[in-house]
Amino acid sequence: MGSKKKSKKSSADAELPVRQPTLTETLRLPPGPVDVGALDSRATPGFPGADKDAAPALMDQIGVDLADRQECLFANGRADGTRRNVLLILQGMDTSGKGGIIRKAIGLVDPQGVRITSFKAPTAEERGHPFLWRITNALPGPGMIGIFDRSHYEDVLIARVDELVGRQTWSRRYSQINAWEAKQVAAGTVVIKCYLHITPDDQRDRLRERLDDPTKHWKYNPGDLDVRAKWPDYQAAYAAALERCNTDAAPWFVIPAGRKWYRNWAVAALVNEHLGALGLTWPQAEFDVEAEKKRLAAL
């Protein structure tokens, strides 16, 4: 936004109308290689308030819009019209806030319109199928907002870092993922992929909080530190996934997640913008409204 304002002063741009970029534009990862380690986890791009104190009121405001748009999406899913739905994919290191976003941002909408899937290590049955099988099974139905807490990206993240499959296998997966996502988008699904960025220091602070607070011990797993020890490998794996799967059909959004209030606001606002862009209207009645009013009055 800063650079937009500056360009207003240059003579070449003087007559162009100034438009605020949308959050979708602001957070979209540009094409090309990604230096994950150079990203700023505490930035607040596109946040319209002065600081943290502005967040609750902004969230309330989004909540009203979001609930309305979600209901309209749901209503369209019930009607026999165009099949539209939304798939929000949340990826990020432990403590980056996948759960917090679901609680605070997705918690703003009617739970009946949401399907949440949390992907763990695949079961024996799932391992017997191609890696996208269980992902396909978890797709949201018409009118629904599907949430993936982790996703098929684990198949090019942990699978690559821990060598759960050979290089030949995981290296083929990027294009398989791109083809699968393009297919969902073509079928009417709006895919919103969020990489929640934190630094090793952010993670240390948050793991420490969990260890310091007995009501948070259940969220802690000693295995978290084994993953933490491989941070550079994960950084390289994320860089590859972000670069190679940053398609026009399903681009990546980078969410700085060092500040929880920003992270929650950004994802809520991003989903809200995407829903708004669908331009949905309430489905028309497929019955004779006046005739039904008469029937009702007589009953």
Add this chain to the structure above:
Amino acid sequence: MGSKKKSKKSSADAELPVRQPTLTETLRLPPGPVDVGALDSRATPGFPGADKDAAPALMDQIGVDLADRQECLFANGRADGTRRNVLLILQGMDTSGKGGIIRKAIGLVDPQGVRITSFKAPTAEERGHPFLWRITNALPGPGMIGIFDRSHYEDVLIARVDELVGRQTWSRRYSQINAWEAKQVAAGTVVIKCYLHITPDDQRDRLRERLDDPTKHWKYNPGDLDVRAKWPDYQAAYAAALERCNTDAAPWFVIPAGRKWYRNWAVAALVNEHLGALGLTWPQAEFDVEAEKKRLAAL
């Protein structure tokens, strides 16, 4: 509550300590036959505020408790301790507010801890199994709050009214339901069964609202009036289900649902009381907290 206060004045009770009945006690259906038509849909039993205006603040208050208790239930579900979970069953005529309760009361808790199942007419596959098969498949996992929007009670409601099965079949189902529910309770599930009571006049007003508002047409189905035409038959079927399945293991609660703000508050408060009665504590760490702090500091 009124009668409790009066009894305080009588000499026999003079020395008894006065305790407010819990909402669980207040709303629990007494044993014996039920005259559904005589129930008051606009009553507000147990509501602690003066009127409707008190509802939003009371809901906010419950929301804080409920979110906390739900998280603790969820945490216990993750730990290898006692297996507890909750099953909230919502039954009532069209427009009685099943969806509204899920949005407003269940919407107060983390959607990750909730599993909602909306039961429609059974599919061909479901019809090939005993009627409790699909119900069993929809049970919440450990630590989860399961919500049934309609339930196995449809198998003694619409199935009885529309004679989808013979009398011999549906009349056997009451004891089958009782046995099934007792089994779930014995396995650690808290079953909360709510009958949402409205009158034919309440329903007329709400269907009329849906017909008058184009943003609500999608919620209206001409078939709703066919069901409405059979109101006395449904009333008899509800009376039988309420009386015959009002067990100690899984009693019925009657929720007057003519006032939406009361109905939403009552179900939220009822779930909150039931969660509180579990007396759950945060699970203990299954790892050495101090050792983990040292490992973290070194990483």
